[in-house]
Amino acid sequence: GNSVTQMEGPVTLSEEAFLTINCTYTATGYPSLFWYVQYPGEGLQLLLKATKADDKGSNKGFEATYRKETTSFHLEKGSVQVSDSAVYFCALTINTGGFKTIFGAGTRLFVKA
Amino acid sequence: SQTIHQWPATLVQPVGSPLSLECTVEGTSNPNLYWYRQAAGRGLQLLFYSVGIGQISSEVPQNLSASRPQDRQFILSSKKLLLSDSGFYLCAWSVTHNTEAFFGQGTRLTVV
Numbered sequence: 001g002n003s004v005t006q007m008e009g010p011v012t013l014s015e016e017a018f019l020t021i022n023c024t025y026t027a028t029g030y031p032s033l034f035w036y037v038q039y040p041g042e043g044l045q046l047l048l049k050a051t052k053a054d055d056k057g058s059n060k061g062f063e064a065t066y067r068k069e070t071t072s073f074h075l076e077k078g079s080v081q082v083s084d085s086a087v088y089f090c091a092l093t094i095n096t097g098g099f100k101t102i103f104g105a106g107t108r109l110f111v112k113a
Numbered sequence: 114s115q116t117i118h119q120w121p122a123t124l125v126q127p128v129g130s131p132l133s134l135e136c137t138v139e140g141t142s143n144p145n146l147y148w149y150r151q152a153a154g155r156g157l158q159l160l161f162y163s164v165g166i167g168q169i170s171s172e173v174p175q176n177l178s179a180s181r182p183q184d185r186q187f188i189l190s191s192k193k194l195l196l197s198d199s200g201f202y203l204c205a206w207s208v209t210h211n212t213e214a215f216f217g218q219g220t221r222l223t224v225v
Binding site: 034036042043044045046049089091093099100101102103104105106 | 145147149156157159162164170203205207213214215216217218219
């Protein structure tokens with residue numbers, strides 16, 4: 001089946017530390033991959049996306065590369081800020097007779113000043 | 114531009130009461146529509162998705178149902194709420210698999 005697995009949180013970092021949140025997927029066919037961010041009390045917002053193998057999505061200093069060989073889409077940022085504290089969701093969208101988006105469980109990130 | 118409206122923002126309902134959450138999308142035609150639930154401290158669970166009017170796919174067996182009476186309207190319902198139905202419900206839409214899903218602001222449902 002189709003699924004997304006991401007590292008469990010919470011992740012606690014100091015400001016300016018390097019961030020990696022791992023995400024792997026299983027999918028039939030060729031999914032598009034996404035990272036979404038959810039700030040407290042809000043809905044989800046797209047952070048970045050990649051639609052085919054070896055594509056790199058980037059936004060606000062975050063990056064993730066679509067790795068087909070390892071079925072991964074790890075999120076990275078070189079220097080996190082307190083304002084990056086949020087829940088991060090890895091997701092894939094696949095055509096199963098209709099396009100369906102499947103999310104990972106989410107990883108909560110706390111950044112301390 | 115496209116917008117998505119979801120209401121109400123918060124809801125407190127007694128066990129056994131009915132539920133109706135509504136979601137409407139503006140500025141696009143024939144969107145894919147989704148209902149997700151986010152339980153406290155947990156990830157997103159896809160409940161229903163719809164690729165067209167009257168076409169509903171259910172992902173998880175439960176006492177919830179969904180309907181799409183119009184192209185840009187998606188309704189989540191229950192005849193009798195359970196305590197376990199408490200959570201944060203999110204409506205979303207997308208156009209194709211290459212584009213992202215756009216989310217409403219969510220409805221926080223507390224069943225008491």
